[in-house]
Amino acid sequence: MALFDESVVGRWSEERWFDITAESIAAYADAVGGPSPAYAVVPAMGLVFAVAETAAPAELRGRVVHGQQDLFFHRPLPVGESVAVSAAVVGLHGKRSGTVATIGVRTRTAGGELLNEQYVTEFYRGVPTDLAVGAPAPAxxxxxxxxxxxxxxxxxxxxxxxxxxxxxxxxxxxxxxxxxxxxxxxxxxxxxxxxxxxxxxxxxxxxxxxxxxxxxxxxxxxxxxxxxxxxxxxxxxxxxxxxxxxxxxxxxxxxxxxxxxxxxxxxxxxxxxxxxxxx
Missing domain, CATH: 3.10.129.10 (Hotdog Thioesterase)
Structure with a gap:
């Protein structure tokens, strides 16, 4: 049985909605010592985990480490409004030391304008494969x-x-x-x-x-x-x-x-x- 489900690659999730509130932004800033554009990860957090879990069986999740994070900003998040977030496993790539799953994220306004794009890489340590499906994260x-x-x-x-x-x-x-x-x-x-x-x-x-x-x-x-x-x-x-x-x-x-x-x-x-x- 294959360890990873290649069929999920490129399959975008339904949109989830997240309220961008001043309180949420302030709580994030308080945790990290000040305002940061990295707050953009918060609306997508739960969805990223849910989408990542579709690619591999639960027993492999303990081997995952966060490899890299890449955020591309197009417009500021609209405070006081709801945003729509969708995500997909966009790539699975194996090597001798393990396998990389790349998750793509898009955050849009209620009107469909793109606010930011994100690429999250998860590395499954000690799970080598010869997979080369979809796109890797940006260099x-x-x-x-x-x-x-x-x-x-x-x-x-x-x-x-x-x-x-x-x-x-x-x-x-x-x-x-x-x-x-x-x-x-x-x-x-x-x-x-x-x-x-x-x-x-x-x-x-x-x-x-x-x-x-x-x-x-x-x-x-x-x-x-x-x-x-x-x-x-x-x-x-x-x-x-x-x-x-x-x-x-x-x-x-x-x-x-x-x-x-x-x-x-x-x-x-x-x-x-x-x-x-x-x-």
Whole structure:
């Protein structure tokens, strides 16, 4: 029997509706220490899990790790309105070390205007296949950033961050909330949500007040609550590159990419050139 159901690839779900409220946005910002465009994942959280589970049997879900996240922004989320979210497994690709499932997400206004697109990759560790069905996620940078970072910031991660992020985002995966569940899948204990780390990092990677057209990263290593997340940012032709490390210096987020609309890129270059403490 096949481990993965190839027939679900490209099969988009029915739309689910989500209310974008000021209270929900504020709760997310409170959990991650400030506003972040990564809030865009919240309306799709439950649907992503439901769609991902159609591709593989339940016994394989314990092997899943979040590989990377890619968000493309077209319009701001309309506060006080409902949005329609649909999702699909858009690709299944195997290799020797495991299999990657790529989930695509579209969020639209009630009138059908596209607000954002997302690509979520799940990696099934130790489940090798020769699958090559559908489309992979968009490419992320493969080379490390060049030169010296233009800024950096260290953020201590509160011990209760996983619980607060779970409540604010809707992601109650037990590896983020229960030590026993985390150890059962080979982790040393509860780990911080990768998307929480991305949201925190985005506050350093984005110039103050700038719009964003793309936010993405690869999740390279888990980080524990109580550790410190240090984000370093480099100038990039379309915006910024970034990486995050834990207190011991291990990379937690890699291939971080922030792309800005043209006007924001021009404003950002002026801001960088006038920044007194930068090398």
């Amino acid at each position: 992320l940078p493969t080379e490390p950033p060049a030169g010296e970072p233009v800024r950096s910031a260290a953020h201590p991660l509160p011990p209760d961050l996983p619980r607060r992020y779970a409540d604010a985002s809707g992601d109650h995966n037990p590896i983020h909330l229960d030590d026993e569940a985390a150890r059962a899948v080979g982790l040393p204990g509860v780990i911080v949500h990768g998307l929480a780390s991305l949201a925190i990092a985005s506050r350093t990677a984005l110039p103050p007040g700038a719009d964003v057209s793309r936010l993405s990263c690869r999740f390279t290593r888990p980080i524990a609550p109580g550790d410190t997340l240090t984000t370093r940012v480099w100038a990039h032709e379309r915006g910024h590159r970034f990486e995050c490390h834990d207190r011991a210096g291990a990379m937690v987020l890699g291939a971080g990419l922030v792309e800005l609309p043209r006007r924001s890129r021009e404003d950002g270059r002026r801001s960088i050139s006038n920044h007194d403490h930068l090398p």
